[in-house]
Amino acid sequence: MAKDLQSYVTKVSNSPYFINITTIIIIFYALVLGVRTYESIVIPLEDLFLFLDYTVTIYFLIEIIIRMVGEKEFKNFFKDGWNIFDFLVVVITLIPFEQSDYAMIARLARVFKVMRLITVRPELKMIIDVLVKSIPAIVDIIILLFIIFYIYAIIGSFLFQDLESGLWKNFLTAMLTLFRVLTFEDWTDVMYEAMEKYEMSWLFFVSFIIIAAFVFFNLFIAVIINEMEKHSNKDQHEAEQEKLDLILSKIDMLEKEIKDIKVNKFSDKE
Numbered sequence: 278m279a280k281d282l283q284s285y286v287t288k289v290s291n292s293p294y295f296i297n298i299t300t301i302i303i304i305f306y307a308l309v310l311g312v313r314t315y316e317s318i319v320i321p322l323e324d325l326f327l328f329l330d331y332t333v334t335i336y337f338l339i340e341i342i343i344r345m346v347g348e349k350e351f352k353n354f355f356k357d358g359w360n361i362f363d364f365l366v367v368v369i370t371l372i373p374f375e376q377s378d379y380a381m382i383a384r385l386a387r388v389f390k391v392m393r394l395i396t397v398r399p400e401l402k403m404i405i406d407v408l409v410k411s412i413p414a415i416v417d418i419i420i421l422l423f424i425i426f427y428i429y430a431i432i433g434s435f436l437f438q439d440l441e442s443g444l445w446k447n448f449l450t451a452m453l454t455l456f457r458v459l460t461f462e463d464w465t466d467v468m469y470e471a472m473e474k475y476e477m478s479w480l481f482f483v484s485f486i487i488i489a490a491f492v493f494f495n496l497f498i499a500v501i502i503n504e505m506e507k508h509s510n511k512d513q514h515e516a517e518q519e520k521l522d523l524i525l526s527k528i529d530m531l532e533k534e535i536k537d538i539k540v541n542k543f544s545d546k547e
Contacts, residue, residue: 290347299340299397306333307391333390334370341367359396366393407504414500422493426455429485436478437471444470458482459489 289295309329312318341363348354355361366389395401430451437445444454444467458464464482471478 286343287347287349290344295340295343296397296399299336300394302333302336303391303394303397307394310387310391330387334367337367337390337393338371359402363393363396366390403508407501407508410508411500411504414504415497418493418496418500422489425485425489425493426452429455429481429489433481436475436481440470440474442467442470455485455489458485461490 306329309326313326344360344363345351345354355364370387370390395405430448433445433455434448434451443450445451454467458467464486468479468482471481
């Protein structure tokens with residue numbers, strides 16, 4: 278009976294309907310938080326907003342209990358970092374901080390409720406996991422990009438230090454100017470000012486944009502796509518392994534049944 282109940286709860290917790298309902302509630306709560314920033318609306322409807330806050334908190338409590346019961350072993354629930362995050366958010370929201378000196382914690386807990394949208398949707402969790410795994414490669418790209426910035430900032434401060442705008446007066450200012458160029462924020466104005474004094478200075482800006490903007494941005498994309506492919510291949514391999522394990526278990530069961538049949542036939546002959 279207990280196993281049947283647990284299997285049913287597991288089925289419910291993994292059901293797309295359950296996931297979609299939780300997603301809708303989180304999105305609705307996010308809209309409520311946005312409305313709460315307007316004091317003219319909040320003050321007359323304070324009781325309604327308080328009721329909605331309690332309702333969502335109770336739903337999250339029920340939802341996390343369902344997920345915990347749905348685990349084959351209770352301790353497995355806390356082996357996932359996302360589950361620990363969900364558990365802490367729910368626990369913090371149950372503590373009555375609102376009317377205490379720690380009211381700011383209650384407000385932050387409301388924001389973290391919205392962040393639970395990441396943990397509810399498996400696709401979003403996959404994207405976050407991919408981004409986290411991409412961090413080492415991204416850090417290497419950022420270091421290389423910093424070297425490019427450093428070289429161009431030194432060259433720019435030597436060449437364009439005397440310009441009236443003062444955008445290249447020292448190393449740090451030159452770095453900020455290059456960042457402005459990288460974001461394409463009126464970068465042509467910076468280039469044309471330099472070209473008034475040095476006609477060939479366009480080579481400096483065009484080469485920087487090609488290297489920093491086009492090449493490095495594509496490197497970021499390539500790293501993330503590569504990690505997504507690895508994640509996809511891993512999931513596919515795990516799915517195939519599960520199918521293989523299921524087939525092998527069925528073969529073992531068939532062998533055992535055949536062996537039992539042979540034993541029974543032998544005993545009948547005797």
